[in-house]
Amino acid sequence: MTGEGMADQPGQSRSICPMVQGYDIEAVEQKWQRRWLEEGAYQVDNDDPRPSSYVLCMYPYPSGPAHQGHVRNYTFGDLVVRYRTMHGLAVLSPIGFDSFGLPAENAAIKTGTHPREFTEERIAELKTSLLRLGAVYDWRREIRSHDPAYIKFTQLIFLRFLQAGLAYRASAPVNWCPGCMTVLANEQVLPDGTCERSGDVVVRRDLEQWFFRITAYAEELLEALDGLQWPERVKVMQRNWIGRSEGAEFELKLRVGDQGAAGGGTRPEEAPLVRVFTTRPDTAFGMTYVVLAPEHPLVDLLTTPAQRSQVDEVRQLAATTTEIERLATAEGGAASLGKRGAFTGSFAVNPFTGGEVPVYIADYVLMSYGTGAIMGVPAEDERDFAFAQAHGLEVIRTVRPPEGWEEAGGGAYTGPGEKINSGFLNGLGVEEAKARAIEWLEERGIGSRTVNYRLRDWLVSRQRYWGCPIPVIHCPNDGIVAVPEEDLPVLAPDDVEFLPSGQSPLALHEGFVNVTCPKCGAPARRETDTMDTFVDSSWYFLRFCDPDNDHEPFSQEAARRWMPVDTYIGGIEHAILHLLYARFFTRALIDVGLASGIPREPFAHYFAQGMIRMAGEKMSKSRGNLVSPWEAYRRVGADGLRLFHLSVGPPADDVDWTEQTDQIIEGCGRFLSRVWRLVSEWTTAAGQSTRSGTLNDQDLEVRRVVHRTIRAVTEDIERWSFHTAVAHCRELVNELYQYARAKDGVHQMVFEEAQDSLLLLLAPLTPHLAAELWELRHPGQPGVHSQPWPSFDPDLVKERSVTLVVQVNGKVRDRVTVDPNIDAAEAQALALSSSKVTELLGERKPRRIVARPPHLVNVVV
């Protein structure tokens, strides 16, 4: 009955070119895409009685037509949506567009097109190419972050955060990108000190900026990671980013001025104090100097006239040095440290020893971390050691280094060991000494146990037009005044000039800027900064629960109905920023009362799909190596391209796009043809050469294969092994082709069961093909996607016979087909009676026989 067989028959001149004849991919796929849309098959209401599941792919930034990265992402998402729907769940599958962002504004500066127009064109392009993929969404819930309805609630959330003290304004040294003409968050600066978007070298500037107090949640964000079903490496990245470190803070008395200089010293009762943070309080006896950050407020007070010029030089250097230069000098090592630090002329008293040590400033100490001051312990800290070398400072060991340490070059020893030169800590181990040192500080009231985080507050203001305006007013009398909630949204006017000025275009728009203070009525100025687009993406998944709500961001009941997102799918590039911000936002929204009763973790399970790479490089618009899906759509359809992404390798692995890729995609098209022929030609010529009645051995075996395939595909999908799920479907198809060629013909019932099962398994993988063939087989009946997922018969899945492997000394020497219930004695007897074994053994007696029935017997001699 095979395609080629039928083509042989006169009067059955079906074409042998199946991708064209009988299966017009374009037409079939369009038909089903239209139908899914019109039927609203994947629309779910909030009162849907079925148990719920929330499946979400990261909403895309609309940069134009979809590329292979999108296709990959949405193929996985769609598979899960359809699969779970077939399991009887109400699956929430929304999508929207992350439509604020710099490219639209940069285009406006270049070409004069308004960012809205630019963005909406691109949304249309992206939407078209997503619809062409046949991924199904509840389009009624579509969100665009530049939509006034969305802006309104982003602003309302901002105001609630402001009220709760979670949003605040502060002057801060910020990362300024000269290319983007705006401030960046720490997260947006790459390790080499360049902008993640434009690649320009980021410089430091002091500016008044808006922040979200994410650090208030640092501990919770860190601890809660343990309970998440996320890839371990993503959790590790977040842990590193939060960067918790435990230690102690304590204060040291200072003596201003040169030691012994007449009139230069401070009287004891006026002695100022400096607080330092250390993770190694046990090493305090080895402190030989103290270092303050160049920006530390005590620096002026401590600097003596003689040291003034040197100190100013270091401060100047620190203020103007860009991140990239600082990194370069860090690599330069000790040589540059001389210039990067200076003695202030003053001294600090080590509370542990009572001795005085010199106070330095150096740019390797950061004002924004800890207390902005450290104790210098060169013996047990590598940076301190390098600094001490450069400045000729003393080194006192407080941990006994291992044998041969000094001979091997010495230097800082940071490992464990016995405490020495440390007074009451002598003889203890490092950990115990830390605890004792902290106790000692606490008893005297000069210090305590402290935890510090690397995580900084989130800088959210951007000097840009195409973002969500920050809804506050600056009043000369009342300071910062919130825009009254009934006046939201604050919308940016359209008639602005897009100039690369480094200021928000809003700042130049008189009509926007000039307002009256809502409190006192005085003339006031509107805030002209807009929000980081990561703010929009920090709550969109909540808005999806209740997208049309016009009096609150979302109803709490709706959020409780759907949250958390059960499966979140997206690129690993968002492992830190977006995911951390969204976790913070969810907690903050709960705590300000906007989302009571929802889980504090928004994404219960996160799947990080692999990147598409070309010649080792990430595929991206900026690299200009995007591969559009249109060519593949034309040749093998959406199903063919989906099949490629599903089968090319594990979904979490990166995909290398090579010369071979086109051929693999062709191969996927070939598989679709094989399925098409297998099912369609049998359906249209039904009854031909079929049997009914008793099942023969081959019929039974085919049934077993069918049921084993159902089990395998189900298990594969459950464990996100889509590529092996596809492989199992291919095996089934190969088996059915063999069967169809059988001498005795096929058994009608067996073959129909096989075809239907195959189509059900393919429904989430190649949905158009499965739907079309199902309709062909069951005209007028409910479609394949409204069928329940197939189940397997446990009896049929059991093996009927097993291959017993016979090994001699661990090497395979024979294979025997046996009953799966064979016992150890029988297996052993069989193995020993094998001619291969007797030949090999000769005169020798087996020393030991390991029998693992029914799979293996190992004869050891």
Next chain:
RNA sequence: GCCCGGAUGGUGAAAUCGGCAAACACGAUAGACUCAAAAUCUAUUGCCCGAAAGGGCUUGCGGGUUCGAGUCCCGCUCCGGGCACCA
């Protein structure tokens, strides 16, 4: 430097619990069909020796545990990613 991953045929990969290494594909070779091509189908395809029968070797490298290791343990090499003056 620190912390995570990873390394299996010509290529992408599979092997879910320590038990037949290489499923499923891509590519390649040969054949069938065809005037021919395409498409389709059939066979072969880890490497080495051998005419064959057959034998030997093989999961980055070196050790170890075990009757038995791609899988577990120890030590390396290389590749990818994250963090990196964070005291």
